[in-house]
Amino acid sequence: MSYNENPFASSNTLDTNPFDDPVKPSTNDAxxxxxxQREADLERRERELAQKSDNIRKHGRNNWPPFFPLIFHSIQDEIPSASQPLVTRLYQLWLVLAGTLIVNMVACICILASGSSNGGGDLGSSIGYVIIITPLSFLLWYRPIYNGYMxxxxxxxxxxxxFGGFHLLFSVYMIIGIPSTGSAGLIQTIQAFSKPSLPAAIVGTVATVGWVVQGVGLAYYYRQIWAHHNAAGHSVEKAKAELASHGAKAYFTRG
Structure with a gap:
């Protein structure tokens, strides 16, 4: 201690009240x-980016179809969150359509094997539907509405x-199941039960149910999309202006 220091001087400032409770560090739980939560979100986004980067390294930017990527398709990444449920249901209905076309073809094979006089025509048409309708339905009605909401x-x-309206008419045509048209719908299935030809009847029933499910589902969402289209104020003049401005290449591009 220095002899010049005041031994009665306090080391505490006069501004501090010695009778106050000691100050404790406050912690805000919220x-x-x-x-x-932010750290968890960042980690999740980093994982998602890593997965996307890995996919790009493997297949390039395109990711659909998975076995031979030709286009980029990601409802989660490209469709606004409010519209994601509807577009997801439409995609699921397209998958039901693709599966129904295959089941329909198998049913036509069973119809031919049962000795039907129209079996050859049914099988040939059903094979054509699988080859033609599957990609065209994706390109002509599913992809446009995907781009529309995007x-x-x-x-x-x-x-x-x-094209969606045209496909609804095609669904009704396939549900009926007129012989020699390539449809194992109602008429063909009833005839298979009456023979009886159980394999054709059973597979035909599955095909008919598939046609009804995807047809009714598309009709239901067609009305919703029509209402959204009107509410958004879309018009033929606006569509013409978009076509003139962007051209046909806009169909194949994003953004």
Whole structure:
């Protein structure tokens, strides 16, 4: 101790009240939880980016179809969250359609094996449906409405409404099941039960149910899309302007 120091001087400032409770560091649980949530979100996004980067390294930017990627298809990444459930259901209905076309073809094989006089024509047409309708349905009505909700452009809605309406008529045609048309629908299935030819009847029933499910489902969502199209104020003039501005290449591009 220096002799010049005042031994009675206090080391505490006069501004501090010695009778106050000691100050404890405050912890905000809500802030800590928010911080932890942000860290978890960052980790999740990093994992998603790593997965996307890995997919790009393997297949390039395109990821669909999985066995031979030709286009990029990601409802989660490209469709607004409010529209994701509807577009997901439409994609599932397209998958039901693809599966129904295959089952329908198998049913026509069974119809031919049962000795039907129209079996050859049914089988040939059913094979053509698998080869032609599967890709065309994706390109002409599913992909346009996918792009429509992604870009919110009138042109895509008109493409969907036209080709989607045509496909609804095709679904009704396939549900009926007229002999020699390549459809194992109601008429063909009833005839298979009456023979009886159980394999053709059973597979035909599955095909008929498939046609009904995807047809009714598409009709239901067709009405919703029509209402959304009207509410959004899309018009033929707007579609023409979009086509003139962007050209046909806009169909194959994103953004």
């Amino acid at each position: 802030q800590l939880e928010d911080l932890r 870009k919110e452009q009138a042109l895509y809605y008109y493409l969907y409404l036209f």
